[in-house]
Amino acid sequence: MSKVLIDAVGLRKYFPIKGGVAGRTLGYVYAVDDVNVKIYKGETVGLVGESGCGKTTLGRVLLDLAEPTAGVLFYNPEDSVSNKVSELYKNLKTNKPSELKKEEKKLVEEAKKADVYRNKKRNREFRKKVQIVFQDPVSSLDPRMLIKDIIAEPIIINGVPTEDGKRKKIKGDELLNYIKEMIGEMGLNEDHLFRFPHEFSGGQRQRIAIARAISIRPEFLVLDEPTSALDVSVQAQILSLLEHLQQKYEMTYLFITHNLAVIRAVSDRVIVMYLGKVVEVSRTDDLFANPIHPYTQALLSAIPVPDPERKRNIVVLSGDVPSPANPPAGCRFHTRCRFAEEICTKEEPKLEEIKEGHTAACHFAREIISGQKKPAEAPKFSN
Amino acid sequence: MEDVLVVKNLKTQFFIYEGVVKALEDVSFSVGKGEVLGIVGETGCGKSVTAYSITRLIPDPPGRVVGGEVRLGNLDLMRNIKDEARFVQKKRIKIKHNYRVIRNNELFFNTIRGKYISMIFQEPMAALNPVYTVEDQIAETLLLHNRTRLLKIMKSASGHLSELEKWRDGGEIEIFDDELGEEIDKIKKTARGVESIRFHQDLLIEGANGFSKKMQKYEEMLKKSIEHDELEDRLLTDPNPTTQQEIIKRLAKESKKVNLIKMSKQMKRNKKDPLLIEGRRESFSLLESVDIPNPRGVLKSYPHELSGGMLQRVTISIALANNPKVLIADEPTTALDVTVQAQILKLLRDLQDAIGTSIILITHDLGVIAETCNRVAVMYAGNIVEMAEVKELFRNPKHPYTIGLLQSIPRVDDPNKTLKTIPGNVPNLINPPQGCRFHPRCPFVFDRCRVEKPVSIEVSKGHTVECHLFSGKVNAE
Numbered sequence: 130m131s132k133v134l135i136d137a138v139g140l141r142k143y144f145p146i147k148g149g150v151a152g153r154t155l156g157y158v159y160a161v162d163d164v165n166v167k168i169y170k171g172e173t174v175g176l177v178g179e180s181g182c183g184k185t186t187l188g189r190v191l192l193d194l195a196e197p198t199a200g201v202l203f204y205n206p207e208d209s210v211s212n213k214v215s216e217l218y219k220n221l222k223t224n225k226p227s228e229l230k231k232e233e234k235k236l237v238e239e240a241k242k243a244d245v246y247r248n249k250k251r252n253r254e255f256r257k258k259v260q261i262v263f264q265d266p267v268s269s270l271d272p273r274m275l276i277k278d279i280i281a282e283p284i285i286i287n288g289v290p291t292e293d294g295k296r297k298k299i300k301g302d303e304l305l306n307y308i309k310e311m312i313g314e315m316g317l318n319e320d321h322l323f324r325f326p327h328e329f330s331g332g333q334r335q336r337i338a339i340a341r342a343i344s345i346r347p348e349f350l351v352l353d354e355p356t357s358a359l360d361v362s363v364q365a366q367i368l369s370l371l372e373h374l375q376q377k378y379e380m381t382y383l384f385i386t387h388n389l390a391v392i393r394a395v396s397d398r399v400i401v402m403y404l405g406k407v408v409e410v411s412r413t414d415d416l417f418a419n420p421i422h423p424y425t426q427a428l429l430s431a432i433p434v435p436d437p438e439r440k441r442n443i444v445v446l447s448g449d450v451p452s453p454a455n456p457p458a459g460c461r462f463h464t465r466c467r468f469a470e471e472i473c474t475k476e477e478p479k480l481e482e483i484k485e486g487h488t489a490a491c492h493f494a495r496e497i498i499s500g501q502k503k504p505a506e507a508p509k510f511s512n
Numbered sequence: 513m514e515d516v517l518v519v520k521n522l523k524t525q526f527f528i529y530e531g532v533v534k535a536l537e538d539v540s541f542s543v544g545k546g547e548v549l550g551i552v553g554e555t556g557c558g559k560s561v562t563a564y565s566i567t568r569l570i571p572d573p574p575g576r577v578v579g580g581e582v583r584l585g586n587l588d589l590m591r592n593i594k595d596e597a598r599f600v601q602k603k604r605i606k607i608k609h610n611y612r613v614i615r616n617n618e619l620f621f622n623t624i625r626g627k628y629i630s631m632i633f634q635e636p637m638a639a640l641n642p643v644y645t646v647e648d649q650i651a652e653t654l655l656l657h658n659r660t661r662l663l664k665i666m667k668s669a670s671g672h673l674s675e676l677e678k679w680r681d682g683g684e685i686e687i688f689d690d691e692l693g694e695e696i697d698k699i700k701k702t703a704r705g706v707e708s709i710r711f712h713q714d715l716l717i718e719g720a721n722g723f724s725k726k727m728q729k730y731e732e733m734l735k736k737s738i739e740h741d742e743l744e745d746r747l748l749t750d751p752n753p754t755t756q757q758e759i760i761k762r763l764a765k766e767s768k769k770v771n772l773i774k775m776s777k778q779m780k781r782n783k784k785d786p787l788l789i790e791g792r793r794e795s796f797s798l799l800e801s802v803d804i805p806n807p808r809g810v811l812k813s814y815p816h817e818l819s820g821g822m823l824q825r826v827t828i829s830i831a832l833a834n835n836p837k838v839l840i841a842d843e844p845t846t847a848l849d850v851t852v853q854a855q856i857l858k859l860l861r862d863l864q865d866a867i868g869t870s871i872i873l874i875t876h877d878l879g880v881i882a883e884t885c886n887r888v889a890v891m892y893a894g895n896i897v898e899m900a901e902v903k904e905l906f907r908n909p910k911h912p913y914t915i916g917l918l919q920s921i922p923r924v925d926d927p928n929k930t931l932k933t934i935p936g937n938v939p940n941l942i943n944p945p946q947g948c949r950f951h952p953r954c955p956f957v958f959d960r961c962r963v964e965k966p967v968s969i970e971v972s973k974g975h976t977v978e979c980h981l982f983s984g985k986v987n988a989e
Contacts, residue, residue: 179851330938332937360554361878362554362934363937364920364922368931369931369933388922390923428850428851429924431850431853433882433883434924434925437883437902438903438906443854445854446855
């Protein structure tokens with residue numbers, strides 16, 4: 130397998146809920162809770178889950194756009210170091226932020242030796258290598274900038290990579306030519322450069338946002354629901370554009386979306402999240418053929434298939450996603466799970482490798498795939 | 513199959529500074545009884561404009577239904593839209609409104625909307641009023657359109673008065689608590705149909721005399737309300753336009769008395785209005801019918817306290833409160849997650865089986881169409897380009913646009929399929945392309961497409977296509 134590009138260890142992001150007269154902290158929203166993610170060079174990882182499950186937050190934390198409450202983020206790590214740190218982080222069990230800070234301090238000495246992107250100088254290097262495309266192209270482009278300025282901005286700040294691996298700042302005609310080449314590749318033409326964002330349709334705006342993101346030739350690109358605001362025909366255009374760009378510039382993608390059909394079309398591996406936890410990680414084909422976690426099974430069965438003659442077995446999940454501020458104890462999915470037993474309400478399942486390259490966090494993962502455990506009519510426990 | 517709603521040559525335009533946007537051009541379709549018709553297309557192709565045109569919700573200015581027919585039963589809903597405004601063509605188009613006709617039409621449509629045709633919107637949060645509780649909003653639609661139902665329940669409940677009195681005199685229950693306590697639940701179990709306990713508390717306190725006086729008043733109201741209902745039903749069944757006109761005049765006169773602003777003020781001021789209380793009680797059973805867990809808690813909550821899926825259930829219960837003939841669902845699940853989408857679609861299907869309402873389902877998701885609809889209309893740039901039974905359309909798509917659309921969806925069940933794209937964008941409808949509106953993006957374009965607008969051709973039974981590719985074949989045969 131190719132080299133690990135991003136390794137997140139014990140990543141947590143809690144948002145405080147402020148309230149009352151004095152603005153005290155009343156509690157925390159556990160948006161991302163103890164997530165370990167490895168992303169390999171050159172692959173496309175799909176990150177999928179319902180709204181509010183923390184997928185966007187995870188994307189932002191992986192780019193260090195949001196500072197994690199605890200956890201380490203490695204970029205291009207040495208395996209020995211990252212493995213050591215991840216062993217250490219397994220002991221971090223509390224979920225109270227104040228205690229977390231204390232306990233983590235003990236680990237920090239080790240972590241410091243590692244390639245951690247947490248200080249400003251390193252961050253600047255990091256920024257040149259990672260970029261993000263946001264969901265809503267209307268609000269992510271400055272309405273008062275010309276398209277050429279929008280695309281030029283990251284180049285002016287970070288420069289473009291040259292053949293010898295260094296970065297060169299360009300300006301004037303050279304810059305304009307570079308942008309023209311860029312925009313041609315996006316399927317737009319040169320007169321579009323001298324217009325404002327509001328003159329474009331949704332699909333075109335998303336192309337501009339992608340052009341801006343890849344103008345500095347990043348190695349890692351986070352795509353945060355890039356097509357969910359678009360029509361299917363335009364979505365197909367954007368997806369094939371992204372595929373073409375990935376091959377050309379050898380980028381690694383993290384594709385965040387709630388649309389499983391899109392995930393299937395673009396990604397090599399899939400991470401399924403539920404309420405701030407990773408519940409299943411697998412190769413795409415394997416996940417769609419044999420989903421293990423009951424949540425993934427329900428999610429897959431809920432997608433409408435554009436084929437009226439195909440009769441499907443829909444597992445309709447009852448109820449809504451519980452609030453991430455007050456997640457259920459034990460396995461977070463047990464309130465909606467049809468396989469849930471007593472143990473699920475108490476003990477949190479660990480993410481285990483069930484078969485090669487396919488990990489899931491469920492107490493009954495093995496029983497479910499072997500067919501020994503049959504689902505109940507309705508979930509046993511509910512909130 | 514009997515057609516409930518027939519739309520013929522519907523034409524809607526928006527008059528804006530840049531020119532006239534021809535949003536709908538001769539849209540025709542019909543919805544059978546108990547059928548689910550799907551309308552699918554890209555953004556800006558006129559799906560929502562179709563829905564809004566049928567219910568006359570197009571904001572005017574700038575929009576305006578300029579022609580066509582929408583038949584609900586025997587009644588043409590668009591019968592006098594031409595009198596509403598005159599177009600004066602000088603350098604730019606000017607509109608001269610006839611406000612008297614517009615006002616009367618508005619009053620008339622208030623009786624249609626919510627009762628015969630109701631709608632579910634894409635954003636449930638925006639569709640509900642943030643300052644009223646859920647029960648008040650459900651009660652509102654019942655108060656406006658279904659007084660008969662409320663009054664009938666009250667009447668049936670009054671039959672149990674003597675029983676209630678017996679219990680009181682027997683000393684089993686001494687005082688009725690203001691809250692719904694255990695005692696009241698006991699009564700509810702014993703005397704079936706007693707929906708308005710609180711109303712009866714008042715009656716018991718006032719005694720039999722007060723009751724008969726009050727009940728007389730409500731009996732009269734019931735009589736009037738039944739008359740009103742009969743009038744409305746006659747409007748839809750009567751084939752004679754002149755009688756229709758008379759009925760509309762009478763209805764308009766009545767509905768002037770019941771206006772919406774008055775109604776909401778009444779709700780604020782008089783919380784003890786028995787009819788309103790009855791409406792709130794009824795809203796409980798409506799919420800139960802849409803599978804809301806803990807309906808009693810939801811009744812008292814405000815829209816911001818509920819999740820998207822719950823809110824959509826509330827809007828569905830409002831839309832179906834009066835058993836409408838046609839339900840228009842405008843992208844009901846677009847703002848929801850897949851798992852919640854599955855819940856809502858299942859709910860819609862179940863309710864449709866139970867009530868038998870015809871549904872027009874507007875969506876851009878072909879997967880949703882395949883799973884819920886009987887028939888599909890594919891729209892492109894203000895035209896219905898293809899229409900067929902759902903199986904026929906997916907098995908045998910004819911129009912190049914439909915084919916392109918089907919090939920551009922990523923499939924969960926078929927991963928190896930490469931995505932094909934339709935080049936280009938939806939055209940600007942101020943200056944739509946000459947001839948077939950799809951020709952600039954069509955892979956099969958030939959000379960005739962650029963000049964002549966295709967007409968609808970039936971390729972097989974119930975399968976119509978607007979495309980020149982098929983007109984030649986039909987002629988040859």
